[in-house]
Amino acid sequence: MADIEGASEHIVTWAEVHRDTKVLVKQLLAAGPWRGIVAISRGGLVPATILAREMDIRFVDTICIASYDEKDQSAIQLIKKPDEAVGEAGKGWLLVDDLVDTGATMRAAKELLPESHVATVYAKPDGMPFVDTFVHEVAQDVWIFFPWDTDLTYTTPIARGA
Numbered sequence: 713m714a715d716i717e718g719a720s721e722h723i724v725t726w727a728e729v730h731r732d733t734k735v736l737v738k739q740l741l742a743a744g745p746w747r748g749i750v751a752i753s754r755g756g757l758v759p760a761t762i763l764a765r766e767m768d769i770r771f772v773d774t775i776c777i778a779s780y781d782e783k784d785q786s787a788i789q790l791i792k793k794p795d796e797a798v799g800e801a802g803k804g805w806l807l808v809d810d811l812v813d814t815g816a817t818m819r820a821a822k823e824l825l826p827e828s829h830v831a832t833v834y835a836k837p838d839g840m841p842f843v844d845t846f847v848h849e850v851a852q853d854v855w856i857f858f859p860w861d862t863d864l865t866y867t868t869p870i871a872r873g874a
Contacts, residue, residue, distance in 0.1 A: 716834070717851035724834075726859045729810075732833050732847045733762040739845050740806065740831055741767060747804040750775055750794045750828065752821055755810035758860060759833050763808060773798055775807075775824065779817045788820045802828030811856055812839030812846070 716722050740746070740763070748771030751760030757774070764772050776792035798805055802825025811834040812818050818830060819842055832839075834856055835846035850856060 715848050715850075716854055716856075720853060721855045721857060722850070723857045723862065724859060729758060729833065729859060730762060733759045734766060735847045736831055736833055736845065737763055737766040739847075740829075743829065743845065745804075746806050746829075748772060748798070749806045749808055750798055750802065750821075750825065752777060752807065752809040752817065753792070754860075755858065756808045756832075758858075759810055759831075760808045763806065763831075769806075771797070775821055777817050777820055779820075788816060790820065790824075793824060798825065801826055805829070806831050808832070810834065810858060811850070812836065812843050815839035815842040818842035 746769060749760050749764055749769055750773050751757050753774045753776040760772055773794045774792060775794050778789040778791060805825065805828045807821055807825055807828040807830045809818065809832045812832045813836050815838055818839060822830065822842060830843045831845045832843050833846065834848050834850050835843050836850050836852045838852055
């Protein structure tokens, strides 16, 4: 059973991302040591930054893969591979993203770094076979809104109703 379910949308705050990524840190410290982090851009950049700080890792690289717009998945586009220092297989490296959904993006990343350890903050059932460590299971039909994808705006009080 997913620990985030029931609604078609779930808004995650900055504080939740920070807290949940620190939970991920505790899991990963026990599984290390790690040579470095490869963040899947763009969603994995924020969790990778928190992981790097909390795990005292200085080598952070990126793999840039495009597969989503606001809500729709499209064809996988590999924009940038990690630096050669990561090695061909990624052994000893953390491959980090915010969320694994269908697994398509992670599948493409794992083809490049097959021996890396995949860590995400959130994982949906279809993507779980591609993840080694995660914090929250999310129902497949829930769309997660991350704080870097949303903006705070004024809302009308409920009593004044729209």
